[in-house]
Every structure is written in structure tokens, then in C-alpha cells.
Amino acid sequence: MDILRQEIEKRRKLLEETELVGPKKKFFKRSELIQKQRDEYTSELREKPSEEEAAEKDQNEPKASSSKTAGGDEQVLARKEVMKRLRDRNQPILLFGESEIEAFRRLRKLEVQEPELERGFRNDFQEAMEKVDQVYLQELLRDGDQKDSKSRHDVAIKDEGMTHEEMLQIGSRLGQPSNKSNDCSDILKVLKYIQYLWGDQLNQRPLEEKASMKGRLVSATYSQTDSYLRPLFKLLAKNSCPEDILEHLIIIVVHLTERNYVAASDAYLQMAIGNAPWPIGVTMVGIHARTGREKIFAQNIAHVLNDETQRKYIQALKRLMTQCQKLFPTDPSRCVEYNA
Numbered sequence: 001m002d003i004l005r006q007e008i009e010k011r012r013k014l015l016e017e018t019e020l021v022g023p024k025k026k027f028f029k030r031s032e033l034i035q036k037q038r039d040e041y042t043s044e045l046r047e048k049p050s051e052e053e054a055a056e057k058d059q060n061e062p063k064a065s066s067s068k069t070a071g072g073d074e075q076v077l078a079r080k081e082v083m084k085r086l087r088d089r090n091q092p093i094l095l096f097g098e099s100e101i102e103a104f105r106r107l108r109k110l111e112v113q114e115p116e117l118e119r120g121f122r123n124d125f126q127e128a129m130e131k132v133d134q135v136y137l138q139e140l141l142r143d144g145d146q147k148d149s150k151s152r153h154d155v156a157i158k159d160e161g162m163t164h165e166e167m168l169q170i171g172s173r174l175g176q177p178s179n180k181s182n183d184c185s186d187i188l189k190v191l192k193y194i195q196y197l198w199g200d201q202l203n204q205r206p207l208e209e210k211a212s213m214k215g216r217l218v219s220a221t222y223s224q225t226d227s228y229l230r231p232l233f234k235l236l237a238k239n240s241c242p243e244d245i246l247e248h249l250i251i252i253v254v255h256l257t258e259r260n261y262v263a264a265s266d267a268y269l270q271m272a273i274g275n276a277p278w279p280i281g282v283t284m285v286g287i288h289a290r291t292g293r294e295k296i297f298a299q300n301i302a303h304v305l306n307d308e309t310q311r312k313y314i315q316a317l318k319r320l321m322t323q324c325q326k327l328f329p330t331d332p333s334r335c336v337e338y339n340a
Helices: 002-017 030-072 079-088 100-113 124-141 164-173 177-203 207-211 213-237 243-257 261-272 308-327
Strands: none
Touching (some): 124 213, 164 177, 164 243, 177 243, 261 308
């Protein structure tokens, strides 16, 4: 009985709060209760827009102040760089109703949340082609004389001051025991000399040929080869080139100086591919020796399979060999036919 009385008192208090019953009114209709609930619901709906507007104002005020600070204190990237980074992440460069500063902050948020961007396999030649086109566009935008227009599409070359006679002298002393400490530096000089002659030949082309599609492809190939050869040049400059690769490089450079391009190509294939039946494998699987175990040595391993850096500078070395044959032609019996 006490619990029932407490429940009745609670309901009476609720009804008095809703003003349906009171000291002068002891009963109410159900329709009045429904109408009262409707009025409370509509009043809540009318109050909600004002709360949302206040929240939007609160959000807009810090945005406006932050845009001021962004223009003054915060360092904002250039719009082109923001667009490029957003496109690399497959994100829209501008959302509906978004300002450039907000797009920049969205990029910053993405870079913080996902710092490592997986690009997959990149097309290096396409990147080199884009750099060549970018340089050409920058040259077109400059207001220069016709004299400056001759330098358009020129590739970057560096003259080491070497001559063809010095190249022949290096070829005569390479591989000798007395010159072992200078083998890396001599190979570096010869390769840089061939690269310089190739780049100088490209720069001597007329402007129309440089601006053509074929000319820009050749310039992109040169710039890609230059980037591929940098790790090899660093190893040679520090005299830290691996012994197995250095051994083949000596043979290749000696044959290039002698203009024996067929023998140089054979030495290159021996270095790049090798003649091992399995370049990667286990030598001993039990108490018995594996068949062909004597063929698994350093000189038989395919260096193309080692890592991506070696593959790149080995490929670039082949391009230098091709250009050396074009720069210093010899008898057809000692040349490699590339346009068969």
C-alpha cells in the first residue's frame, strides 16, 4: 500500500507540474495531455535552431581568427604545392565551401594521420620527363632575349677537364697490380667523361630538335641515367665499390677504351646476369653436396636481382656503353648491332 501511495503522489506531482491538475482542478482529459505534449515538442523544435546557430557562430569565430593568424604567423604552403600533395594522396584539392587555408590544414591533418604515403612502383622515366617539361615551361615564362632561348632543353653537364688521350692511358693501366689503389678513381673518370660527351652532344642540337617530342625523350633519358649513376659514382669516389662488381667494371672499361664493344657487352652480361643455373639457393641441404654447387659463386650471381639500386646503375652503365660506341665508332665486327 505504501508503494502504491508513493507512485500516486509522484504522478500527481508530475501532473501538477504540467498544469493539468491543481487545487481547483482535480481531473483532466486525455486530449489535454496529448495537446500539452505536442506543445512541449514544438517548443523544443523552435529552440533547437537557435542552439545550432550559436554553435555555428562559435565555430566560425575561431576560424576567422585562425585565418588571420595563418596569414600572419602560420607558414602556409604555396597553392600549387598543396594541390600536388593532395593529388598524390588521391584527395580532392578543394571541397565545397572550403577556403585555401582550410585545404592546407586538411592536408596537414592527413600528413599527421598518415605520414607514410605508399606510392607503389614509381615510373622514374615519367618523373624525368616531367622535370624536363617543367624546365622548358620555366624557360618559356622568362622574358629573355633570343640568345637565352638557345639554352632551352640543355641537359646539366660537368666538364672534368679530361681528354681522349688520358682515357686511353687509363685503359692501358687499369687492372694492373701496381694501379690497384687507383682503379676506382680511373673508372670514375672514364665514365664521367663518356657522360659529359653524351650531354655535350645533346646540347649541341638545334632548338627545334630539342623542343620536339623525340628530343625531350632523349633529354629525359639522359637525366634519368644521371640519377641512376649517382650511387655508383659515390661508391667509386669513396673507393668502396664491391669487389665482384669492380672486377667486371675494370674489364668493361678496358674494352671500351680499346673500342672492343662486343667483348665489353659480354663482360656486362656476365656482371648483370651471370651464368649460374640458380642465382639464389642453398648450397648444402644435407650430407651430400648439391648438384652444380661449384657454379654458385660471387661471379655467377645475377647482380640485377640483388637490389633496386644496383639494377638501376647497371642499366645506366649499359646506356653509357651504347653512347660510347656511337661517340667512338670502330670496325663493324667489334660493334654491337642495336638497330637490327
